[in-house]
Amino acid sequence: MRVRLGLLINFHILTGLNDSTKVKKNKVALEVVGAQKSFGQVEVLKGIDLEILAGERVGLMGPSGSGKSTLLNCICGIEPLDKGLIKVAGLDLTGLKQGELEKLRRENMGYVFQSFHLLPTLSAFENVEFAAQLVGITKDERIKRVTDLFEQVGLSHRMDHLPNALSGGERQRVAIARALVHQPGLVLADEPTGSLDTESGSQVLELLKSLSSNLQVALLLVTHDHESTRICDRVITMKDGSLIAE
Ligand SMILES: Nc1ncnc2c1ncn2[C@@H]1O[C@H](COP(=O)(O)OP(=O)(O)OP(=O)(O)O)[C@@H](O)[C@H]1O
Ligand SMILES: [Mg+2]
Numbered sequence: 001m002r003v004r005l006g007l008l009i010n011f012h013i014l015t016g017l018n019d020s021t022k023v024k025k026n027k028v029a030l031e032v033v034g035a036q037k038s039f040g041q042v043e044v045l046k047g048i049d050l051e052i053l054a055g056e057r058v059g060l061m062g063p064s065g066s067g068k069s070t071l072l073n074c075i076c077g078i079e080p081l082d083k084g085l086i087k088v089a090g091l092d093l094t095g096l097k098q099g100e101l102e103k104l105r106r107e108n109m110g111y112v113f114q115s116f117h118l119l120p121t122l123s124a125f126e127n128v129e130f131a132a133q134l135v136g137i138t139k140d141e142r143i144k145r146v147t148d149l150f151e152q153v154g155l156s157h158r159m160d161h162l163p164n165a166l167s168g169g170e171r172q173r174v175a176i177a178r179a180l181v182h183q184p185g186l187v188l189a190d191e192p193t194g195s196l197d198t199e200s201g202s203q204v205l206e207l208l209k210s211l212s213s214n215l216q217v218a219l220l221l222v223t224h225d226h227e228s229t230r231i232c233d234r235v236i237t238m239k240d241g242s243l244i245a246e
Contacts (some may be wrong), residue, residue, distance in 0.1 A: 002049040027054040029186045034084035037067075037074055042076060044070045046241040047084070055216040057209065059229035063239035068222045072188045075103045075220070076109055089185050101151035106135050110179030110187040110217075112208070114194040115173040116244065122173045125150065125159040132181045142181075151178040153207055169200025173207060180211055186189070187212065190222045205231050 030052040037045040044067045052058050060068055073079040075086055077093050086093045089108045093101060118127045125146055132142045150156045153173040163171055172192060179187050189208065193201030209231035213221045221232060229235045237244050 001092045008055065017107045028052070028087070029054045029056070029089065031087040031222070032071075032075065032084070033086075033218065035071070035081050035085040035086060037081055044241050045081075046236075047136075048241075048243055050236070050243065052186070052220060054218055055213065056234075057212055057219040057232045059222065059232035060222045060236035061224065061226070061229070061235060062240060064224075067241045068158075069190055071224060072190050072220065075186075076111060076188055077105055077155060086108065086218060105184060108184050108186060110182070110184040112179050112189040113173070113176050113188065113193040114191040116163070116168075116175040118171060120163055120176060123160050123162055124155065124166060127163070127174055128181050131178045133220055135182045137182065144179070146183055147214070149181060152211065153177050153205075156227045167200070169196050169203060172196060172200070172204050175212065176204065176207055178210055180215060183215055184217060186218045186220070188220050190225065192221070193223070193225070195230060 016242075026052055030050070031135060032048050032050040035045050035048040036043070037138070048071060050058075061069070062068055070079065075088070075093075081094065088104060091104055093104070096104065097189075109175050118124075119130065121137075128146045128149060129142050132145060137145070147159075152161050153176060155170060155173055158166060160172055161170075166174065172195075175191075179189075187208075193204050194206070196204060205228055208219060208221070211217065219232075221228070223229060
């Protein structure tokens with residue numbers, strides 16, 4: 001009887017997990033509708049429509065100047081749209097007050113850019129811990145998460161180093177740990193391997209892939225390199241401020 005009860009409980013746990021995974025998978029992490037943005041006379045985004053589901057990895061390619069970084073800046077709320085809407089985790093960015101927008105960014109988004117933007121006076125560990133502190137994660141939980149992430153990015157032996165005592169690839173791995181420590185639903189990566197050699201770039205991409213699938217994080221990855229999009233579920237292309245058919 002005890003065995004059968006155990007099996008039954010296990011069955012419910014398993015089916016419960018399957019259900020929640022399914023629900024999560026179908027959730028929309030990012031929705032962009034008719035996004036338009038100009039700088040002066042220059043129309044940079046000319047009506048972008050894009051939907052990314054929870055846990056989905058999407059590559060964004062296109063010529064220099066086509067508007068890729070501008071789109072990322074609008075999605076993370078650095079630049080306001082002129083027209084259209086952007087929803088992250090179901091919340092419309094345009095309807096939010098500055099404080100609410102900052103909260104959404106801190107809690108639901110992570111960024112990895114070409115240059116790493118690590119704080120130079122904090123150790124690698126502290127750089128990642130700081131991002132978790134900003135969203136109010138307790139000290140014990142922070143230490144656990146950061147230690148675990150450093151293990152996952154293969155840098156447990158470099159946690160106490162200052163950023164300038166790390167290689168480019170190592171710094172980018174710290175930046176990835178920082179982008180994920182608060183377990184955001186969406187990570188925006190703008191040419192994250194742009195300043196790395198092929199080998200380090202490849203490691204960084206594999207890391208982004210495994211972390212995004214382990215943690216069900218949606219990823220929008222801007223890259224000029226077709227090979228980098230191997231980690232993506234699909235690739236979209238931007239040209240002159242519009243997305244062209246997939
Ligand atoms: N703050 C700004 N003021 C005026 N023009 C801008 C501004 N930011 C971007 N632009 C212009 O908008 C266009 C798109 O720039 P954006 O940085 O989005 O391109 P991109 O696709 O990311 O290019 P790259 O691949 O070179 O990084 C460019 O022509 C750029 O000069
Ligand atoms: Mg760019």
